[in-house]
Amino acid sequence: MENLENTQNEGTQTSTEEKTFTQEDINRIVQDRLAREKGKGNEELDKRAAELDIRERKLNAVAKLRENNLPDYLVDALNMNTDEDLQKSMEAIIRMKGETEQPKVIGHGNPIGSISGCSINPDGGIRKAFGLE
Numbered sequence: 001m002e003n004l005e006n007t008q009n010e011g012t013q014t015s016t017e018e019k020t021f022t023q024e025d026i027n028r029i030v031q032d033r034l035a036r037e038k039g040k041g042n043e044e045l046d047k048r049a050a051e052l053d054i055r056e057r058k059l060n061a062v063a064k065l066r067e068n069n070l071p072d073y074l075v076d077a078l079n080m081n082t083d084e085d086l087q088k089s090m091e092a093i094i095r096m097k098g099e100t101e102q103p104k105v106i107g108h109g110n111p112i113g114s115i116s117g118c119s120i121n122p123d124g125g126i127r128k129a130f131g132l133e
Helices: 002-016 023-067 072-077 083-101 125-129
Strands: none
């Protein structure tokens, strides 16, 4: 039983002892904390820089869309992860616009011709109607 009491007394003595730090230990602890805080600041700066890059790309994309007579809302359809991705997306939209601008011919025939059985006389009917003859 005496051994058990000695062991308990020794345990309480070690827990009440204060840990002492050397100047090197304190310097290391402070440097580690400063490095962590600086890392947090860099992360925030990197995040803000990325947001500004996206904002700049978006403004450039809107300007390019307007140059090509395209609506501003198409900027939401563009991939703006990198400048290269934006360029590829913009080229695809401009190419699509070029393909859709070509007029489609519907039907056959002469646009000036008979309408409902009426015919226009190209030899002077219109000129007479306007008093040009």
